[in-house]
Amino acid sequence: MTRWSERSVALSASSYDQRWKKLEESGHNIHGEADLIHSFRPQRVCDAGCGTGRVAIELSRRGVEVVGVDLDQEMLKEARDKAPQISWILADLVSYETDERFDLIALPGNVMIFLQPETEHKTINNLVKCLTEEGILLTGFQLSKTTLQLKQYDSDAKKSGLELAGRWATWGRDPFTGSDYVVSAHRLKKP
Numbered sequence: 001m002t003r004w005s006e007r008s009v010a011l012s013a014s015s016y017d018q019r020w021k022k023l024e025e026s027g028h029n030i031h032g033e034a035d036l037i038h039s040f041r042p043q044r045v046c047d048a049g050c051g052t053g054r055v056a057i058e059l060s061r062r063g064v065e066v067v068g069v070d071l072d073q074e075m076l077k078e079a080r081d082k083a084p085q086i087s088w089i090l091a092d093l094v095s096y097e098t099d100e101r102f103d104l105i106a107l108p109g110n111v112m113i114f115l116q117p118e119t120e121h122k123t124i125n126n127l128v129k130c131l132t133e134e135g136i137l138l139t140g141f142q143l144s145k146t147t148l149q150l151k152q153y154d155s156d157a158k159k160s161g162l163e164l165a166g167r168w169a170t171w172g173r174d175p176f177t178g179s180d181y182v183v184s185a186h187r188l189k190k191p
């Protein structure tokens with residue numbers, strides 16, 4: 001049982017997708033994450049904690065080479081059914097290994113706060129190994145008193161050799177002023 005599946009007992013992979021579909025139908029841009037990721041002009045992206053593939057599929061549609069990684073079989077099956085041409089990998093981000101190097105690794109959709117508690121630093125450390133030298137680690141997550149604290153996240157990133165390259169309150173680059181959602185871009189600190 002993962003933190004994600006514990007919290008989403010009532011939210012199956014298809015109802016997760018339905019929720020996004022409804023938002024789109026009501027006029028919301030459901031590709032804000034893909035827009036920001038795409039603005040970095042990456043060639044190869046890892047959608048880490050890709051779920052049902054919302055972000056990876058949109059990036060692939062825009063011509064970006066993308067790999068989706070998730071540990072939830074049901075979410076991944078939905079992604080695979082929708083876009084069999086994309087590489088979908090069943091793995092835990094804390095131990096995911098690949099010979100590939102990505103220009104950008106993205107964890108949209110609160111993935112950071114669905115990791116098992118106390119594995120956040122290990123996970124960042126592991127993902128950093130999969131970045132190119134100029135690569136970007138991009139995350140977006142809700143801030144609350146009971147989940148991962150921003151100070152802790154920044155400290156974990158620093159310990160993994162990263163420095164902050166951008167911070168916003170939304171995927172549309174609204175300025176971060178201590179709001180309850182944070183989008184962060186980190187890159188490897190130059191020696």
Ligand SMILES: C[S@@+](CC[C@H](N)C(=O)[O-])C[C@H]1O[C@@H](n2cnc3c(N)ncnc32)[C@H](O)[C@@H]1O
Binds near residue numbers: 055072092110
């Ligand atoms: C809220 S969903 C977000 C899905 C997708 N990123 C999106 O924005 O639509 C969180 C996802 O993180 C995945 N996840 C949580 N912990 C994980 C881990 N340790 N390794 C891989 N995936 C993980 C869950 O399985 C779930 O699919």
